[in-house]
Amino acid sequence: MIILILVAIVLLFGLVVFRGAPYLPTMPAQVDIALDLLGLEKGQTLLELGSGDGIVLKKAAQRGLNVIGIELNPLLVIITYIRCWKYRKQVTIIWGDYWRKPWPASDGMYVFLLDKYMKKLDKKVIQYRKDVPYPLVSFTFKIPDKHTIRSKNGIHLYLYK
Numbered sequence: 001m002i003i004l005i006l007v008a009i010v011l012l013f014g015l016v017v018f019r020g021a022p023y024l025p026t027m028p029a030q031v032d033i034a035l036d037l038l039g040l041e042k043g044q045t046l047l048e049l050g051s052g053d054g055i056v057l058k059k060a061a062q063r064g065l066n067v068i069g070i071e072l073n074p075l076l077v078i079i080t081y082i083r084c085w086k087y088r089k090q091v092t093i094i095w096g097d098y099w100r101k102p103w104p105a106s107d108g109m110y111v112f113l114l115d116k117y118m119k120k121l122d123k124k125v126i127q128y129r130k131d132v133p134y135p136l137v138s139f140t141f142k143i144p145d146k147h148t149i150r151s152k153n154g155i156h157l158y159l160y161k
């Protein structure tokens, strides 16, 4: 039984590599930098693709933002749900694949993907964003051929307009 559970956990964390980046959380200090770069105001909505264990969602909610995370790994969805319980009025966590799920309306985005997904992300964001300037912060990985507005400690801010 324990072996079955362990295999299931390994599969949950391992199979995700076929759809995006494997689980690796952004460190708290880096989350602060990312949120500072995004510069969203209280009451605005942040969308996070692949929200992991919810660290970004929680810290953003603590700043008064509304946050939406899309996460494929159900274990991480449960952990996020528990972790963000105190901020449940501001936090929405969607279980699913961010390449397939519709992206809810938002005022900015945080991602920690992989190099090979950045071009695909760029195309989707161009289709998704509305007429107002839309900030996107990416941890480590840059969007090919797109001008970076600002970078700090390997965290990059882009603006779609």
Ligand SMILES: C[S@@+](CC[C@H](N)C(=O)[O-])C[C@H]1O[C@@H](n2cnc3c(N)ncnc32)[C@H](O)[C@@H]1O
Residues within 6 Å of the ligand: 016, 019, 020, 021, 022, 023, 024, 025, 026, 048, 049, 050, 051, 052, 053, 054, 055, 056, 070, 071, 072, 073, 076, 096, 097, 098, 099, 111, 112, 113
């Ligand atoms: C590098 S981790 C980043 C976690 C979180 N964003 C953070 O910065 O702490 C990438 C996360 O994306 C999730 N993920 C990967 N591909 C996905 C997909 N196609 N749809 C939803 N989540 C995905 C993984 O399960 C993992 O939790």
